[in-house]
Amino acid sequence: MHPPPSAAAMDFSQNSLFGYTEDLQELTIIERPVRRSLKTPEEIERLTVDEDLGDIERAVYLLSAGQDIQGTSVIANLPFLMRQNPAETLRRVLPKVRVS
Numbered sequence: 001m002h003p004p005p006s007a008a009a010m011d012f013s014q015n016s017l018f019g020y021t022e023d024l025q026e027l028t029i030i031e032r033p034v035r036r037s038l039k040t041p042e043e044i045e046r047l048t049v050d051e052d053l054g055d056i057e058r059a060v061y062l063l064s065a066g067q068d069i070q071g072t073s074v075i076a077n078l079p080f081l082m083r084q085n086p087a088e089t090l091r092r093v094l095p096k097v098r099v100s
Contacts, residue, residue: 046067047066047067047070049061049062049066049070055080055081055084055085056081056085056088056092056093059074059077059089059092059093059096060092060093060096062074063093063096063097063099063100064096071100074097078093078097081093
């Protein structure tokens with residue numbers, strides 16, 4: 001790894017900075033609608049899960065009726081579920097993982 005250049009080695013002259021300004025002006029700003037990151041009330045409703053569900057019940061529900069990303073989250077959390085409750089995870093969650 002190289003050490004950062006010393007202040008003496010840096011070129012802060014007008015010509016040098018002008019080149020950087022030109023480079024920045026050539027960049028195009030990608031505009032995308034803010035709408036992409038926001039969810040409609042309907043989307044939020046579809047992604048909402050009853051807070052009173054336990055971890056196993058929530059996992060089973062998400063694998064049965066949830067969105068793909070929610071099922072992926074359940075699969076990523078299988079090690080946690082196995083540590084927390086191995087018998088119920090094997091009996092109830094794993095069969096749903098195999099089906100999905």
